[in-house]
Ligand code: C2E
Ligand code: MG
């Protein structure tokens with residue numbers, strides 16, 4: 001009896017295990033063809049300044065389409081791309097594509113709009129990164145000031161010379177550097193201060209916790225105060241409700257927000273429509289006077 005149970009538990013385990021392996025192999029195969037077969041697309045999510053009451057930036061978020069036309073989430077394919085090294089060419093593609101799109105939106109809607117792009121540690125540290133970045137900026141004819149590079153806290157733990165040089169290169173080029181998912185990793189103040197950063201993005205787990213109700217007021221307030229004293233700008237991620245927006249506004253009128261309350265990430269055409277329709281004041285964010 002016990003033996004049978006053990007065996008069926010094992011086969012349940014091994015079939016789950018082989019399902020995961022199949023999925024992993026499928027993603028690896030898709031990633032190998034992703035650029036040539038045009039399986040990637042970039043979606044964009046607006047970033048809204050509370051003080052200005054309008055969209056001031058957009059974050060580029062990558063999507064992978066399988067052969068059935070289903071979108072695969074970056075949470076599923078980015079880690080695979082990082083492990084296999086594909087992240088370098090995919091990240092480069094995303095950067096070039098989104099810079100060109102930014103230039104288009106500059107012409108059509110707002111010449112001050114900035115673009116924020118996620119860059120993996122492995123991509124950031126690659127020798128080719130600086131050339132890639134300069135090439136993307138040059139070819140799109142945008143100004144480096146309009147490009148924000150999002151990295152994660154873990155990168156700050158590698159304070160080796162190579163890493164510090166890379167930060168200095170970005171800074172002298174004129175790009176902004178943001179720490180994504182801030183508060184979830186380990187970054188002591190002393191680490192933050194070593195690097196020329198411009199923005200902290202407060203992780204959405206503090207803004208809209210899965211446990212409902214509680215906005216992590218204390219943590220959010222502490223991050224905002226710390227940012228002000230370090231002269232860093234703040235973007236609150238994952239703002240889903242009007243109530244969360246009001247609580248943030250009470251903590252600071254000087255931050256920007258991003259989240260489903262404003263919009264989910266949108267394909268290019270829908271993002272254009274969003275700009276089109278927000279030529280009228282955004283009533284959700286304006287203070288209503
Ligand atoms: P991220 O950079 O922190 O991006 C924010 C994620 O939160 C996005 O998920 C976005 O759709 C989601 N989000 C935004 N507002 C809300 C909200 O109000 N509620 C909830 N529940 N979620 C919200 P997405 O697009 O699935 O991307 C997941 C992660 O994948 C990104 O997290 C980023 O770390 C990574 N990623 C996406 N594109 C790229 C890329 O081009 N390169 C690299 N290296 N990583 C990328
Ligand atoms: Mg991000």
Ligand code: MG
Pocket residue numbers: 118180181
């Ligand atoms: Mg992230």
Ligand code: MG
Pocket residue numbers: 180181201203204237
């Ligand atoms: Mg984030």
